[in-house]
Amino acid sequence: MLSVIGVTDISDLFKDIQPHHAPRSFDLPDGKSEFEVVEYLRGLAKKNAADLTLFVGGGYYDHYIPAVVPAMTSRGEFLTAYTPYQPECSQGTLQALYEYQSNICALTGMDASNASLYDGGTALYEAMMMAIRTTGRDRIVMDGGVSPIFRKMIRSYTDNLNIQFVEVEPSHGQSDRKRISRALDKNTAAMILQNPNFFGAIDDHSDIVQEAHEAGVLVIQSVYPIALGMLKPPGEIGVDIVTGEGQSLGLPLSFGGPYLGFMAVRKKLIRKMPGRIVGETVDTRGRRCFVNTLQAREQHIRREKATSNICTNVALCAVQATVYMSLLGRKGLQELAQLNLDKAEYMKGQLESVEGVEVKQGSPTFNEFTVALSVDAVEVISRMIDHGFAAGFPLSRYYPGMKNYMTIAVTEKRTKDEIDGYIHALKMVLAELKVSV
Amino acid sequence: MEVDVRDDLLYTKEHEWVSIADDGIATAGITDYAQTSLGDITYVELPMLEGEVEQFEQLASIESVKAASDVYAPLSGKIVEVNADLETDPDLLNKSCYELGWLAKIEISSDEEISKLMSADEYRSYLDNIE
Numbered sequence: 001m002l003s004v005i006g007v008t009d010i011s012d013l014f015k016d017i018q019p020h021h022a023p024r025s026f027d028l029p030d031g032k033s034e035f036e037v038v039e040y041l042r043g044l045a046k047k048n049a050a051d052l053t054l055f056v057g058g059g060y061y062d063h064y065i066p067a068v069v070p071a072m073t074s075r076g077e078f079l080t081a082y083t084p085y086q087p088e089c090s091q092g093t094l095q096a097l098y099e100y101q102s103n104i105c106a107l108t109g110m111d112a113s114n115a116s117l118y119d120g121g122t123a124l125y126e127a128m129m130m131a132i133r134t135t136g137r138d139r140i141v142m143d144g145g146v147s148p149i150f151r152k153m154i155r156s157y158t159d160n161l162n163i164q165f166v167e168v169e170p171s172h173g174q175s176d177r178k179r180i181s182r183a184l185d186k187n188t189a190a191m192i193l194q195n196p197n198f199f200g201a202i203d204d205h206s207d208i209v210q211e212a213h214e215a216g217v218l219v220i221q222s223v224y225p226i227a228l229g230m231l232k233p234p235g236e237i238g239v240d241i242v243t244g245e246g247q248s249l250g251l252p253l254s255f256g257g258p259y260l261g262f263m264a265v266r267k268k269l270i271r272k273m274p275g276r277i278v279g280e281t282v283d284t285r286g287r288r289c290f291v292n293t294l295q296a297r298e299q300h301i302r303r304e305k306a307t308s309n310i311c312t313n314v315a316l317c318a319v320q321a322t323v324y325m326s327l328l329g330r331k332g333l334q335e336l337a338q339l340n341l342d343k344a345e346y347m348k349g350q351l352e353s354v355e356g357v358e359v360k361q362g363s364p365t366f367n368e369f370t371v372a373l374s375v376d377a378v379e380v381i382s383r384m385i386d387h388g389f390a391a392g393f394p395l396s397r398y399y400p401g402m403k404n405y406m407t408i409a410v411t412e413k414r415t416k417d418e419i420d421g422y423i424h425a426l427k428m429v430l431a432e433l434k435v436s437v
Numbered sequence: 438m439e440v441d442v443r444d445d446l447l448y449t450k451e452h453e454w455v456s457i458a459d460d461g462i463a464t465a466g467i468t469d470y471a472q473t474s475l476g477d478i479t480y481v482e483l484p485m486l487e488g489e490v491e492q493f494e495q496l497a498s499i500e501s502v503k504a505a506s507d508v509y510a511p512l513s514g515k516i517v518e519v520n521a522d523l524e525t526d527p528d529l530l531n532k533s534c535y536e537l538g539w540l541a542k543i544e545i546s547s548d549e550e551i552s553k554l555m556s557a558d559e560y561r562s563y564l565d566n567i568e
Contacts, residue, residue, distance in 0.1 A: 136485050271480060296480070296505035305498070305507070 052385065053418050057368040057409025058198070058393040059120065059147050060259075061248045063226065063336075064413050066327060069250045073320040083315035085276075087291045094290035097315060098278045100322040107228050107325070107333075108242045109235025110264035114275035116313040120245025121153035123261030124192065124222050126274045126308055127241040128154060130265075131190035131218040132163065133307070134272045139164040139187040143175045145197025146222060148398035173199040173370060174363050180208055184215045190241075194222040195231065199360070199395075200368035200407055202231065209238040218269075225249055225262070227366045229337025241265050250324025251317055260317040271297055274308030336412055340367035343419070344410040350423045351408075356430045368409040370395070375433045377406040383432065387425035440564060441469035443535055447511065447551065448560035449493070454535065455511035455554065457545065463512050465496065466539040467530060470564055475501040478530045483519040484541055490516060492550045497540050499530070508540060512550050518542040 007013060014022065032040070054062040073079070077092055084090040097115045104113035117123040128140060142151065144167050151167070158165075166183045168176050175193060184191060191212045196202045209219045221239040223231075226248045234242040246260030247253070265273050271294060279293030299306035328336060344367045348359050356374035373380055377394040384391035392406035399405075410419070446454040452471035457463045472478065480500040490496050490510040497508040519541045523529055530538040555563060 136488065271482070296500040302505050 052390040053388055054390045055408050055410065055422065056390045056393050057407060059149060059245055060253055061409055062253060062411050062413055063248050065250050065252060068327060069320060069323045072323045073316065078316060078319050085292050087289060091289060094278050096319045096322055098280060098290050100318045101278060103322060103325040104262050104264050107225055108264045109233030110242055111267040112270045113262065113264040114273055114277050116318040117261035117263055117275050117310060118314060119257055119259040119261045120222065120243065121150040123243035123263045124150050125154045125157050127220045127243045127263060128190055128192065130241060130272050130274065131220060134269060135189040135218060137187050137189035138162060140190055140192065141166045141168065141180060141183045141188055142192040143180065143194065144169045145175055145199060146192055146194040147198050150222065172362050173201045173360060175203055175208065177208060181211050184212055184217050186215065188215065188217045190218045190220050192220045196224060196227055196366050199370045200365040201363035202366055204232060204237065206237050226337060226340065229333035240269060246321050249321035251320055258314055258317055260314050260321055272307060274310055276313050339412040343414055344369060347410045347419050350419060354423060354427055367411060368407055370405055370407050373404045375404065377404055379433060380429055381406065383429040384425060389422050389425060442557050442561050444557045446557060447554040449509065449511050449554060451509045453509060453511045461545055462517060463543045463545050464539050465511050465541055465543060467508055467534055469534055472531050472534045475499060475506060476503045477501055478527045481523040481527045481530065483523065484516045486516055486519060488516050490514065490543065510543065511554060512543055512545045513547060514543040514545040516541050517544045
């Protein structure tokens with residue numbers, strides 16, 4: 001076969017790979033039995049810090065997942081290797097995705113949702129590309145309060161595209177109005193915001209949304225769906241494209257996912273939206289049914305001019321989120337949001353009594369907020385692990401100037417005992433560190 | 438079925454028509470042959486006002502129940518007007534492709550490109566050879 005394709009040795013096929021990138025050897029170890037493999041993997045799994053009490057957020061949150069959610073989602077009709085879309089035989093899947101879209105629209109106050117994207121970061125990237133296609137402009141103004149994880153993802157996607165980025169540093173943890181409005185011009189395709197922002201601050205962006213619209217700029221807002229149980233929906237703020245990470249809607253925390261990206265838009269933008277869309281229609285006998293719709297946007301029809309090269313969604317995760325949202329309902333989501341807020345506020349109050357901790361004030365927060373410590377936050381967090389707590393997210397990981405800062409997230413799962421235990425442990429850790437300085 | 442080809446228009450091989458007014462403003466659309474082949478048109482994506490287009494490069498795109506197709510500019514120039522009625526009534530392209538279903542008006546940048554277009558008679562024989 002090698003001589004047919006014109007090479008003499010198998011290594012010729014790999015000669016384009018630089019030697020330092022090539023594997024040192026292809027001598028793989030002998031195969032193992034199932035039992036050995038399971039033992040090996042179990043050993044690796046033990047390295048996970050699974051028993052810590054989580055106060056870490058940063059866009060991914062430790063919410064309770066009711067047993068009915070995995071029970072429904074793992075039914076064989078949903079749990080398939082590849083999402084079936086043929087309307088003749090997949091009405092159940094299509095209806096579930098249609099319900100998902102309806103729920104996302106209700107939650108965000110927008111007109112239309114797609115059937116999901118990979119995760120919050122890719123959804124934000126897709127929204128940005130959508131704005132560029134729609135406006136024919138190539139400049140992006142991004143609030144520095146947008147998750148640095150998402151910003152990094154967007155940058156790596158667009159490294160080789162001709163897109164001009166303006167990132168506006170937040171001022172006192174909030175969107176810097178003056179600098180954002182100075183940055184908006186007639187070449188700007190989109191203004192990207194996040195609410196609550198990465199520091200936890202809640203912001204009603206209505207004023208800058210209006211300014212952006214006057215400049216013909218589309219507004220993209222990344223949101224935290226649980227917070228929408230009590231915040232003003234993006235649709236009311238005037239946002240054009242809403243995206244977000246849907247992990248908090250009934251999906252377990254896991255390193256790398258699979259998570260859920262959601263996206264919802266105003267009606268005028270629906271044909272520019274990437275991803276699948278399920279629509280309601282009637283069959284030849286007039287019965288209500290569901291089909292993939294507006295497929296002319298997608299790559300199997302539009303080829304290189306498609307709205308996106310993503311036709312895939314994360315259907316199973318979307319179904320899981322649908323079960324979760326349906327179970328909670330409008331009232332349940334409101335109560336859940338209130339519970340998160342109340343617990344976070346309780347914790348803030350307790351932290352204020354701890355010497356060496358300053359809770360950053362200035363803007364309202366939801367279930368996550370920023371604190372300044374008297375010492376390096378990474379040091380505090382690593383010592384708190386010994387007390388059984390994942391104490392927070394060290395902001396220095398993405399903001400080099402914020403060595404002593406961390407964010408703390410308090411979900412409905414955190415009990416008063418856990419919060420009080422955290423405060424007690426934190427006092428000890430800070431005292432230890434003070435002595436060692 | 439008889440295909441409607443108007444004598445007073447110029448044509449492209451991609452089945453666009455254009456008429457050029459004395460003030461140098463060209464009105465462009467798709468031909469009867471094009472609208473029949475596409476079938477029921479469900480959506481038209483119009484060019485951006487003030488945008489520049491190049492001859493035989495993309496001008497607009499049309500979705501029908503059968504396909505999504507690009508429409509090419511018969512002449513280069515600046516878009517000075519688009520037919521906004523098509524946003525709400527894309528089927529004007531099926532009903533009245535030479536009148537109510539025009540797509541865009543282009544302020545043409547060069548008269549030389551006109552020679553690259555077909556007359557009505559040339560377009561008729563071009564169609565005969567297709568069919």
